[in-house]
Amino acid sequence: MFRLRQRTRHMLYAALTGAGIVMFVFIVYLVISQNHNKQSMNLIEQKYEGEINRLKEGKANQMTSGWITVREIGAGEKLRTTDLEQKDFPADRVPSDALLQKDDIEGKITKIALKSKTLVTGSVLYEAExxxxxxxxxEISFVKIPAVLKSKDVIDVRIQFPTGQDYIILSKKKVKDLKTTTMTLTLTESEILSLSSAVVDAYLHKASIYALTYVEPELQMSAIPTYPANDEVLKLISKDPNILRRAEQGLSHTSRALLEKDLSALTPQSATEFEGKQVEYLQSAQQTDQNTQVK
Structure with a gap:
């Protein structure tokens, strides 16, 4: 009986030892397998990271040539060859609408003002007609012009009758030149005839012809002329050409009289305040230019 128990005990020990060995071998296998898988994953990650870095470096190293302005360009100006300079940029930093060919830029009109060293894109230009x-x-001297009007501004010329009726004679015209109360506009033949009709209408019916400036002329649509040229007035002009001259002179005198009235109402104190504001404005503009140059 004792031997039987001892043999059973030995068999049990042997079974437990064998199970322990098997378990140990299994655990070692799992550890080795896990380490192998981890190493494989690390190698794959390193491979993909290397590919991504190479792609990024390659994209960063890719350059494309664009065109920048060499001076400040005002809104509505036509770009010339001397206004442009070619410069290389990283391909991933160039806007999708950047114009890469000089032929696509030269002769186009700017919608907005451009600072020096600005990359030229299609969204800031339009085709000149x-x-x-x-x-x-x-040359026109009979139109009542705004006090702040300056050369290159864009205006509508309108006529207002004593009845309150108000019509647009000329739409979105750029002031080519301005001297006191005389401005120069570029007009078509039909616009010249329409303006002549309006001048005589204003002379005969005590109407006033005045100008209004656009706020953002390169972004705003032009107004539609609404003044109906008077056939009878045009006939009167053809019969008596001098009436147009008299009408222009009469309106010119009226416009000048209004200007003289406004000037006479200007007190020495308000003139001094205006001069002070002009000095402050010029100093502020100079400081802005200096800051821009430093940048």
């Missing part, structure tokens, strides 16, 4: 054969420069 071809000049028609009947365009003529017309």
């Amino acid at each position: 071809a000049a028609s054969n009947d365009l003529r420069n017309r």
Whole structure:
């Protein structure tokens, strides 16, 4: 009986030892397998990270040539070759609408003002209209102009009758030149006739012809002329050409009289305040230019 128990005990020990060995071998296998899988995953991650870094470096190293302005360009100006300079940029930093060919830029008109060293894109330019054969420069001194009007501003010319009726004679015209109360506009033949009709209408019916400036002329649509040229007035002009001259002179005198009235109402104190504001404005503009140059 004792031997039987001892043999059973030995068999049990042997079974437990064998199970322990098997378990140990299994655990070692799991550890080795896990380490192998981890190493494999690390190698794969390193491989993909290397590929991504190479792609990023390659993209960063890719350069493309664009065109920048060499001076400050005002809104509505036509770009010339001398206004442009070619410069290389990282391909991933260039806007999708950047214009890469000089031919796509030269001769185009700017919608907004551009600072020096600005990359030229399609969104800030528009195509200039071809000049028609009947365009003529017309000096005008009979239109009441805004006090703040300056050369290159864009205006509508309107006529207002004593009845309150108000019509647009000329739409979105750029002031080519301005001297005191005389401005120069470029007009077509039909616009010249319409303006002539309006001048005589204003002379005969005590109406006033005045100008209004656009706020953002390169972004705003032009107004539609609403003044109906008077056939009878045009006939009167053809019969008596001098009436147009008399009408222009009469309106010119009226416009000048209004200007003289405004000037006479200017007190020495308000003139001094205006001069002080002009000095402050010029100093502020100079400081802005200096800050821009430093940058």
